[in-house]
Amino acid sequence: MHPAIVLGVPEMDADHAVIEPMFERVSTTPDAALADLFREIEAEVIAHFAREEALMEREGVPVLHCHQAQHRLLLGEFAAARPSQDGFDAAALRERFAVLAGFVAGHVGSVDRVTAQFLGGTLDPALVQALRLPDDAA
C-alpha cells in the first residue's frame, strides 16, 4: 500500500500509508463510532510524529525544530477538534476530520517532503536558502 505522496523514505511512507486510509474510513463510519475513530487516528498520528522526530534527530535533519513545531501545531488542531465524552455534533466532527486530513496532507507535501529530500540526499541547499514567508517575498 502506497501513500498518496510517496516520499521515498520507507519509514515515513509506511506510516503515511497507515494514516491516510484511517481518514478515508470517516465517510463509512456511523456517527456513534466517530469519537472512537478520532481517538484511533489521533493516537496513530502522535505515534507517527514521535517515530518521525526520532528519525530526524538520528539523521541530523536541518530545521528539525521547525518540523517539530509543525507537529505540535497539528496535534493542537487534533486536541481542539477532539470530541467530548459528553457528546458531540457528528456533522461538525466530520468537517473537522476533513480539515485535519487536509492539514496532514499539506504537512506531508511540504515539510515532510523537504525532510525526505534531505534524507535521500536530493535536497537543494539553494531551495532552503530561498524559503520565505509570504510577507518576506516583497
Ligand SMILES: [Fe+2]
Ligand atoms: Fe512531519
